[in-house]
Amino acid sequence: MSGMEIASYLMAVVYVISFLAMSAILAREAGRPVWLFGKGLEKQALPATLFRLAFAGAVIWPIVLTLVGNPIKADPLQRALDGPWVDVLGHLLVVVGACLAILSQRYMGASWRIGAAEGELGPIVDSGPFAISRNPVFVGQALVFVGLFLVLPSLIQGALTLVLLVAIILQVRIEERVLQRTLGQPYRDYQQRVRRWLGTRTTPESTTP
Template structure:
C-alpha cells in the first residue's frame, strides 16, 4: 500500500472507531438506544444493509487487498485529493454527530426522534453527517480505485438518499410544524432553502 492509501485507511479506522464510540457515549447520555434501524420498519433494511457493507468493507477490505497484492484495475486516479476528501468527510461527519448530541440516532423510528438540531453544520445542511460520509467514501475510491472500492462507495451513496427520505418522513410525522419550518429554511444537502 502507498503512504496515501495507508493514511486514508488510518483516517477511516479513526472515523469508524470514533463513530462507534460517540454513538455508545450518546446512547448512555440520552438513556436511549441510538441504533434504531431495526425499529424503523422494513423500509430501512436495505439502507441498513448497504451502510453495514460499506463501513465493514472500508475497514476489512484494505488489509485483505494489501495481502492479495496487485494493482488497482483503474490505475491511480488521484491519491492526495482523494485523501483530502477522506479527511474532510470524516471531520464533517464527526462534527455533525457531536453537534447532534442527545438527538443522535442511527436509523429512524416513530416516537424515537430527538429534538431538532438546526445550528452548527445543521444550519447549512439537514444531513451533514451523510454528506461527510459520502465525501469519505468518494475519497476512498479516489485514493485506490478498484472494483471493490467502487462497490463500497456505491453501497453508501445509494444508502444515503434512501435513508434520508425515510428519516424525513419520520421527522415530519413526529415533529410536525417545527421540522417543516426547518425543512423550508435549510436544504436537504447544502445551503439555505430560503
C-alpha cells in the same frame, strides 16, 4: 500501499471507530438506545444492510488489496485514477469528511439516532453544521468514501462507495418521512430553510414524501 494510501485508510478506520464510540457515548449520556433500524413503521432493513456492507468493506477491502492484490486483473479504474495528485485530493476528502461527520454527530447530542422511529426522536437540531445541511453526517460519510475511492481506485472500492451512497439516499428519504410525521410543521419549516445536502434556500421545498 503508499504512505498517502495508508494514511487515508487509517483515517477512514479511525472514523469508523469514532462513529461507534461516539454513538455509545451519546447513548449513555441520553440514557437510551440510539439504534433504531429495527423500530418504527418504516422498513429500514435494506439501508441498514447496505451501511453495514459499505463500512465493513471500507475496513476490510484495503487489507485484502495489500495482502493478496486486486483480484480483478487490469482493473480499469485502478489504471485511470492512479496518480499522486488524485491521492492528495482523495486524502483531503477523507480527512474533511471524517471531521465533518464526527463533529456533526457530536453536535446532535441527545438527538443522535442511528435510523428513525416514531416516538424515538429528539428535538430538531438546526444550528451549527445543521444550519447549512440537514444531513451533515451523511455528507461527511460520503466524502470519506469518495476520498478513499480516489486514493485506492478499483471496481470493488467503487462498488462499496456506490453501496454507501444508495444507503444514504434511501435512509434520508425514510428519515424525512418519519420526521415529518413526528415533528410536523417545525420540521417542514426547517426543510424550507436548509437544503437536504448543502446550502440554504430562499424558496420553499416540496415536503411531500
